[in-house]
Amino acid sequence: MAFDYKKEYKNLYHPKKQPEIIRVPKMNYIAVSGSGDPNQEDGTYQKALGLLYGLAYTIKMSKKGEHKIPGYFDYVVPPLEGLWWSKDQQKIDYAHKENFAWISMIRLPDFVTKKEFDWAIKTATEKKKQDFSQAKFFTYDEGLCVQIMHTGSYDNEPATIEEMHQFVKKENYQIDIQNPRYHHEIYLSDPRRTKTERLKTVIRLPIK
Numbered sequence: 001m002a003f004d005y006k007k008e009y010k011n012l013y014h015p016k017k018q019p020e021i022i023r024v025p026k027m028n029y030i031a032v033s034g035s036g037d038p039n040q041e042d043g044t045y046q047k048a049l050g051l052l053y054g055l056a057y058t059i060k061m062s063k064k065g066e067h068k069i070p071g072y073f074d075y076v077v078p079p080l081e082g083l084w085w086s087k088d089q090q091k092i093d094y095a096h097k098e099n100f101a102w103i104s105m106i107r108l109p110d111f112v113t114k115k116e117f118d119w120a121i122k123t124a125t126e127k128k129k130q131d132f133s134q135a136k137f138f139t140y141d142e143g144l145c146v147q148i149m150h151t152g153s154y155d156n157e158p159a160t161i162e163e164m165h166q167f168v169k170k171e172n173y174q175i176d177i178q179n180p181r182y183h184h185e186i187y188l189s190d191p192r193r194t195k196t197e198r199l200k201t202v203i204r205l206p207i208k
Contacts (some may be wrong), residue, residue: 019167031138071111181206
């Protein structure tokens with residue numbers, strides 16, 4: 001049976017519906033950075049997703065090719081994630097998504113080294129006749145955070161985020177959003193196949 005990160009690490013991917021504090025370990029990702037409205041048709045965000053999934057499945061399906069990655073085990077591709085901020089300010093303004101800046105990313109299994117990542121870039125570029133060089137091997141050490149499971153529209157996140165802020169204050173912590181620690185979301189639902197009111201998103205904020 002394929003290893004499923006969502007099932008094996010429920011503390012990271014299935015938080016409670018109330019805020020909770022967690023220390024997140026360092027992890028490696030495929031990452032593409034950019035800016036602009038993520039909903040723009042054929043925009044930079046949509047193109048970034050194509051790069052991420054193209055590489056994720058190049059690595060996953062390497063088991064069927066001649067190139068054998070040391071330590072490889074079969075796994076379910078982890079969910080899409082994103083680090084978000086607004087240009088020139090810390091607070092995300094949902095009314096002006098054109099000002100969003102982001103790092104879109106998918107977790108890599110531990111057996112994927114920088115060398116194997118570079119192999120995947122080269123292989124995907126050759127097979128798909130597309131430039132994948134914008135994607136980077138990204139290590140993120142998130143550390144101490146507050147997180148919650150948000151259900152519903154992405155546009156309704158501000159109320160959930162306010163709940164997280166109040167919880168953090170009550171617990172005598174402070175929100176610590178500053179480079180390189182950002183507002184973090186993990187998308188457990190496919191918006192193309194899930195009703196808006198049932199979308200499940202992990203929201204995670206760095207604290208100190």
